[in-house]
Amino acid sequence: MKMNSTEQWNYTSQQEPRGYIQPQSLEELWFHTGTNCNLRCPFCLEGSKPGDNRIEFLTLADAQRFIDEALLLGVKKFSFTGGEPFVNPEFIPILAAALAHHPCLLLTNATEPLMNQMGAILPLLEQPNSLNFRVSLDHPDPAKHDESRGKGNFRKALDTLGRLHREGFGVSIARHMLPGEDSVAVDQDYAPYFETARVPADLTIIKFPEFHLPGSLPQVAEITETCMTQYLSAERRAAFMCNYSKMIVKKNGQCGVYACTLVDDVDNYDLGKTLHEAMEQRVMLGHHRCYSCFAGGASCSEGS
Amino acid sequence: MSSLTVRNVIFRTDELFELQLERGTLQFEPGSCMALFSDSTESRPYSIAAGTGDEILRFLVRRVADGTVSHWLAQRKQGDKVQVSAPFGWFRPGAATGSRSVFIATGTGIAPFLSYLRSNPSCTPELCLYGVRRLVEAFNLEELQRIENFSLALSQEETNDHFYGRVTGLLEQIPFSDDIHYYLCGLDTMIDETSAWLENHGVAYTQIHREIFFYEDEQH
Numbered sequence: 001m002k003m004n005s006t007e008q009w010n011y012t013s014q015q016e017p018r019g020y021i022q023p024q025s026l027e028e029l030w031f032h033t034g035t036n037c038n039l040r041c042p043f044c045l046e047g048s049k050p051g052d053n054r055i056e057f058l059t060l061a062d063a064q065r066f067i068d069e070a071l072l073l074g075v076k077k078f079s080f081t082g083g084e085p086f087v088n089p090e091f092i093p094i095l096a097a098a099l100a101h102h103p104c105l106l107l108t109n110a111t112e113p114l115m116n117q118m119g120a121i122l123p124l125l126e127q128p129n130s131l132n133f134r135v136s137l138d139h140p141d142p143a144k145h146d147e148s149r150g151k152g153n154f155r156k157a158l159d160t161l162g163r164l165h166r167e168g169f170g171v172s173i174a175r176h177m178l179p180g181e182d183s184v185a186v187d188q189d190y191a192p193y194f195e196t197a198r199v200p201a202d203l204t205i206i207k208f209p210e211f212h213l214p215g216s217l218p219q220v221a222e223i224t225e226t227c228m229t230q231y232l233s234a235e236r237r238a239a240f241m242c243n244y245s246k247m248i249v250k251k252n253g254q255c256g257v258y259a260c261t262l263v264d265d266v267d268n269y270d271l272g273k274t275l276h277e278a279m280e281q282r283v284m285l286g287h288h289r290c291y292s293c294f295a296g297g298a299s300c301s302e303g304s
Numbered sequence: 305m306s307s308l309t310v311r312n313v314i315f316r317t318d319e320l321f322e323l324q325l326e327r328g329t330l331q332f333e334p335g336s337c338m339a340l341f342s343d344s345t346e347s348r349p350y351s352i353a354a355g356t357g358d359e360i361l362r363f364l365v366r367r368v369a370d371g372t373v374s375h376w377l378a379q380r381k382q383g384d385k386v387q388v389s390a391p392f393g394w395f396r397p398g399a400a401t402g403s404r405s406v407f408i409a410t411g412t413g414i415a416p417f418l419s420y421l422r423s424n425p426s427c428t429p430e431l432c433l434y435g436v437r438r439l440v441e442a443f444n445l446e447e448l449q450r451i452e453n454f455s456l457a458l459s460q461e462e463t464n465d466h467f468y469g470r471v472t473g474l475l476e477q478i479p480f481s482d483d484i485h486y487y488l489c490g491l492d493t494m495i496d497e498t499s500a501w502l503e504n505h506g507v508a509y510t511q512i513h514r515e516i517f518f519y520e521d522e523q524h
Contacts, residue, residue, distance in 0.1 A: 036392055050349040051339025051389030053305070087394055112514055113394035119510035151519050152492055163509065 009268055009284055012222040019223035019285040019294070021242045026073040026279055028301055029066065030247035030261050031094070033058050033085040038113050041148045043176075045211040045262065045289075048083045054214070055083070055264060056250045063094040066248050066255070069275045071101060079245075079301070080106040081261060086113035092120050099127035105302065107174065110135040110160035111153055118163070125168050132170030134206060134302070135161045139176060140189035162197030172204035172302060183207065206302060209292050214265035220291040227294065228285075240293050241301060242283040246275060261300045262289040305341070310384040311360050313377075317440055318367075320412070322353070323377055325361040325386060332356060332391035334398065334420035335515075338363075341387035342376035351489075351517075352391065353415035353443075355422025364412040364443055366518070395515035398427060400485040403511075406478055408498055410435040410471055413490025413517045414443055421447070428452065430479050435471025435494065439463060453477070472497050478505075485511045493520040 012018050034057040037048035047054060067078065078098035085091045085106050098104050108114050110133070114121070124131055135157050138145045142154035165171045173190070177183065187205050194201055212218050228237060237243070241260040249256055249264045256270040257278035263269040266287055271278035285294065311324040323340075332338075332352055339347040340363070348371075353362040367374045380386065397420040398405045407417045407429045414434055421428070428451050435457040436442045448454050457471040467474055472494060478486075486502055488495045495514050502512055 036389075038394065049339075049347070050337070051347060051392065053389065087392060089392075112516070115509075116394050116396075116513045116515075119400065122510065152496070152516075 009286060012224055014222070016222075017225040019225050019228040019290075021237065021240050021283045021285065023243055023246075023279050023281070023283065024238070025244055026070060026075050026246060026275060028077045028079055028245040029070045029075050029275070030079045030081060030245060030300070031058055031063055031066070031098075032247055032249045032258075032261075032264065033080055033082045033088040033091055033094075034250070035083045036087045037082060037084040037109075038087055038111060039084065039109055039149050039153070043148060043210075043213075045214065046081075046083065046264075047214045052083070054251070056253070057088045057090070058094065058248065058250050058255075060090045060093045060097060062248070062250060062255050064097055066257075066275060067098055067101065073275055073279065075102065077102050078104045080104065081247075081300070082107070084109055084111075084113050086117055092117065092124070095124060095131070096127065099124060099129045099131060101129070103130045103132070105132045105134060107134045107136070107300075109149065109153065110157040110164075112156075115156070115160055122167060130170055132172060132302075133161075133164050134172045134174050135164075137161075137173045137175055137190070137193070140186060140193065158193055158197045162199055165197070165199045171199060172206060174206045174208060177207035177209050179210075204302060206300075209296060211262060211289055211292065218288050220288045223285040223290060223294050232294070242293075245301065246271070246278055259283045262292075263287045305387055305389055307385045307387050308361070310380045310382055310386060312382060313380055315378075316443065320441055320443075321365055321367070321378060322443070323350075323363045323365050323380065323386075325363070325388070327354070327359055327361050330361070330391060333393070333396065334423045335396040335416045336391035336393040336419075338391050339389035340373060340377060342373045344372060344376075345387075346372045347387075347389070348373040351393075351395075351412075351415040351419070351515075353418040353422075355419060358422065362415075362418075364415045364418075366412050395487070395489065395513060397487045397489075397513075398424065398429070398485075400511075402483065404481065404484045405429040406484055406486045407432040408471065408486070408488050408490075408494070409433070410490030410494050411441070411518060412443070413515070414448070416489055416515065417487070418444055418447070421451070430484060431455075431477060433457065433471050433474050433477070435459060435490070437461070439466070470494070472501070475501050478502070480505060480507065485513060487513045489515040489517065491518050491520060492516045 035048040035052040035055040040049040145154040247258045259269040271281040308325040315321040337349040337351045341347040350363040431453040437460040456466040462468045
């Protein structure tokens with residue numbers, strides 16, 4: 001998807017100055033491992049599926065270059081998303097390269113690609129930094145999870161979550177957040193499954209609102225400069241992911257630095273070929289997913 | 305995405321066939337699959353059954369009810385074009401270094417094992433168990449019977465030569481050793497039952513590798 005002109009990009013449809021974030025520091029660097037995935041979930045915000053290459057597999061050489069540059073910028077954490085990262089044939093070496101420097105977080109569906117490589121994953125416990133797996137368990141109802149992710153995949157993901165925890169890795173889960181839900185009650189509905197998997201009852205649960213498919217244009221309120229200063233405190237503005245993180249995305253054989261994890265379907269958010277260049281760029285809040293950050297403080301990050 | 309030319313479509317039964325595509329310059333490993341596309345741009349992943357040194361790609365396909373892609377592939381003729389993704393995969397039979405292997409497959413789940421055997425003719429598994437419903441559904445039986453420890457299970461047909469029952473009825477043949485990795489491919493119920501059986505017999509879960517092709521409730 002392309003936004004047409006700078007004018008359109010810098011102003012809302014009502015010709016008001018568009019809200020923006022001027023990045024302050026690089027604390028977390030995300031890597032997109034590729035949109036190839038073993039599952040084909042109809043809601044996937046990345047449009048990932050088996051064989052997909054809208055975003056190509058990241059290689060170890062690609063990742064190493066940005067790890068090295070991020071270290072110069074004082075990065076504190078590396079995080080990984082896909083697709084399913086373990087479908088990428090170079091993912092475990094990439095993870096090892098990142099873990100040599102800082103704690104890492106990865107998002108996974110915790111099914112066969114991960115399960116089949118557990119023998120190669122366990123040695124990562126010997127790395128000097130911690131590794132946290134965020135496993136997708138969309139609903140506390142296995143049937144609803146499996147409706148989109150495929151039969152038996154809730155049970156597999158739960159089983160893998162438990163094994164990862166018992167082996168000594170950090171774990172958390174990600175779930176869907178439905179409009180108007182009683183979030184505390186929904187979180188509590190996971191309790192019997194956590195008990196089955198023998199993971200802590202107070203496991204971190206990250207909730208994601210509906211982000212829509214890549215390239216879609218749902219009608220959401222536009223964010224103006226006034227919105228950012230009138231409705232949000234300086235602390236809330238600083239909590240926008242694009243203020244303190246970036247994501248590396250590989251398309252057409254080239255890596256680009258994107259503003260955050262949710263906007264790789266819009267070319268305007270490709271902020272440059274280096275992190276130094278990208279950190280200088282003002283991030284205009286023109287993507288429909290920016291509204292989720294504005295309204296709800298959505299973030300893909302979590303404390304390490 | 306690229307496009308490959310159909311070499312042949314060979315039916316074993318009304319619903320089971322081997323799709324052969326010209327390979328071109330594609331590189332792959334045993335266990336790799338490729339997304340094959342129909343003309344409606346729907347795609348499904350299929351495991352490559354060919355050896356890494358073969359000049360054609362072979363895919364074992366089961367035409368499933370309401371399966372847009374499998375129905376479209378079944379209608380291809382020699383010379384037609386099929387859109388394909390690059391090879392990829394996470395199920396690698398025999399890939400654990402310095403280890404021995406046991407292969408267990410049902411139906412078209414034999415494809416990655418055929419790819420391994422054709423790519424590594426001097427490396428044979430400790431045991432290969434293969435389950436299908438009827439004898440006619442067994443792909444490449446003569447080739448598989450050259451493996452010293454090979455057994456075929458027929459769940460819906462009695463014969464004098466093969467085990468009558470589900471392949472899980474042959475699990476007692478499985479050898480145990482710390483250096484054996486177990487590769488399971490095919491029907492979900494076979495994989496779940498066999499995985500649990502192996503773990504109950506002390507096999508480390510890191511030595512069990514799985515790939516589900518079909519679900520029990522999809523079977524006719």
